[in-house]
Amino acid sequence: MTDALILAVxxxxxxxxxxxxxxxxRWAERAPRLAxxxxxxxxxxxxxxxxxxxxTATVPADAVGHGLARxxxxxxxxxxxxxxxxxxxxxxxxxxxxxxxAASLAAVLVRARRERGRHxxxxxxxxxxxxxxxAIVVDYAEPLVYCLPGRAAKxxxxxxxxxxxxxSQVAAVLAHERAHVRGRHHxxxxxxxxxxxxxxxxxxxxVARREVARLIExxxxxxxxxRHPRAQIAAAxxxxxTGRVPAFVMGAGGQSALTRVRRMLRPAAPLARGxxxxxxxxxxxxxxxxxxxAAAPAMSAFIAHHCHALSxx
Amino acid sequence: xxxxxxxxxxxxxxxxxxxxxxxxxRDVLEDLRREREIAYTTVxxxxxxxxxxxxxxxxxxxxxxxxxxxxxxEAYTAGLMRETLASGGNQAATLVHFLERxxxxxxAALESALRVYPPKGRQE
Numbered sequence: 001m002t003d004a005l006i007l008a009v010x011x012x013x014x015x016x017x018x019x020x021x022x023x024x025x026r027w028a029e030r031a032p033r034l035a036x037x038x039x040x041x042x043x044x045x046x047x048x049x050x051x052x053x054x055x056t057a058t059v060p061a062d063a064v065g066h067g068l069a070r071x072x073x074x075x076x077x078x079x080x081x082x083x084x085x086x087x088x089x090x091x092x093x094x095x096x097x098x099x100x101x102a103a104s105l106a107a108v109l110v111r112a113r114r115e116r117g118r119h120x121x122x123x124x125x126x127x128x129x130x131x132x133x134x135a136i137v138v139d140y141a142e143p144l145v146y147c148l149p150g151r152a153a154k155x156x157x158x159x160x161x162x163x164x165x166x167x168s169q170v171a172a173v174l175a176h177e178r179a180h181v182r183g184r185h186h187x188x189x190x191x192x193x194x195x196x197x198x199x200x201x202x203x204x205x206x207v208a209r210r211e212v213a214r215l216i217e218x219x220x221x222x223x224x225x226x227r228h229p230r231a232q233i234a235a236a237x238x239x240x241x242t243g244r245v246p247a248f249v250m251g252a253g254g255q256s257a258l259t260r261v262r263r264m265l266r267p268a269a270p271l272a273r274g275x276x277x278x279x280x281x282x283x284x285x286x287x288x289x290x291x292x293x294a295a296a297p298a299m300s301a302f303i304a305h306h307c308h309a310l311s312x313x
Numbered sequence: 314x315x316x317x318x319x320x321x322x323x324x325x326x327x328x329x330x331x332x333x334x335x336x337x338x339r340d341v342l343e344d345l346r347r348e349r350e351i352a353y354t355t356v357x358x359x360x361x362x363x364x365x366x367x368x369x370x371x372x373x374x375x376x377x378x379x380x381x382x383x384x385x386x387e388a389y390t391a392g393l394m395r396e397t398l399a400s401g402g403n404q405a406a407t408l409v410h411f412l413e414r415x416x417x418x419x420x421a422a423l424e425s426a427l428r429v430y431p432p433k434g435r436q437e
Contacts, residue, residue, distance in 0.1 A: 119393065119396075119397070122389065122393050123393070124322070124323055125322065125323045125326050125368070125389070126386060126389055126390050126393060138390055138393075138394070139386075139387070139390060140390050140391070140394050142394065144394060144397070144398070146397060158394070234426075234427060235427060237423075238423045238424060238426075238427050241420070241423060257423060258422055258423060258426065261423055261426050261427065262426055265426060265427070
């Protein structure tokens with residue numbers, strides 16, 4: 001029962017408190033990929049611990065401790081008599097939670113796919129593929145570069161962008177788009193989106209969604225910077241951000257554009273080995289921690305039952 | 314085959330946009346035949362499809378239809394781009410960035426961030 005309580009308290013605390021230290025983490029800009037992994041594993045951790053809290057509250061932990069025979073006995077008993085009301089309720093809650101998450105992920109993916117299909121069909125009529133660039137060129141008066149991710153991925157650039165950027169800036173910005181496509185960033189975004197849509201009342205998920213969307217841009221900048229001068233990426237960013245006719249109202253301010261430009265011009269040192277390992281350990285803890293807590297009583301019961309010498313300690 | 318039909322759709326739409334006046338299947342066919350062998354029924358099928366997609370509108374003249382574009386290529390492009398920019402909420406569909414609408418101060422900050430950088434790095 002204690003483990004269920006610990007998990008429940010962790011779930012609530014994680015929802016309320018995890019977002020702050022994660023968004024404040026200054027290392028995230030130095031290691032965007034690790035930060036993305038941490039955000040998504042924090043989301044999974046919250047859902048996982050909530051589910052395990054419900055399950056451990058209803059399934060007797062010592063069932064495992066008395067060996068497989070006892071577990072089987074318990075199972076057959078449950079099958080013969082039917083699980084109790086509380087077990088049914090627990091299973092129901094878990095099923096609803098998981099199917100809600102799955103359904104919202106499916107909804108995000110299906111809608112995105114449909115929109116991409118429609119968009120690609122119109123692009124086939126309106127744009128012209130440029131073999132040399134490896135992109136589709138669209139006649140349009142605003143500088144704009146974007147990509148349609150997925151299996152039939154396409155990179156799109158407008159004529160205004162081609163006019164306002166130099167050749168090497170165009171190459172840099174197209175490399176950024178290809179990094180999105182190759183990194184399957186649309187799936188990463190969809191995962192963040194799915195958590196936020198499934199449980200809109202959890203603020204952590206909403207922050208995670210926004211942060212993941214921001215961090216994939218940093219990640220794509222880093223990948224592009226492997227082959228293209230950072231200064232060109234920065235110049236392309238400035239060109240695209242400032243050359244825009246402000247016809248469309250967008251939510252975010254210019255803060256993230258400024259962050260990205262500064263990051264490209266003055267790259268911070270990548271994480272040291274130790275910092276990286278600590279980050280990975282945190283991800284593992286977020287993902288595995290709840291499971292360990294849930295399994296702990298069963299493990300200790302198992303040890304107590306089979307290793308008497310240890311239990312004497 | 315599907316790909317070829319898609320190409321034909323875009324070719325025919327481009328012709329229709331370039332005419333800037335209504336045209337029959339026969340008109341388009343004769344135009345296309347200057348460059349390639351193509352059957353009347355093929356052109357008719359594709360134009361019928363474009364009509365069903367809402368890209369061409371038509372009215373009967375005699376026994377055949379006369380087609381014209383519903384709106385200009387520029388209007389379609391503007392619509393598509395606006396939709397792309399507006400779908401910032403659904404980034405899983407189109408990964409659009411550089412979207413921030415900058416205030417003049419922010420734009421100035423961006424420009425100056427670039428200016429302090431040694432000019433050597435800014436050369437193409």
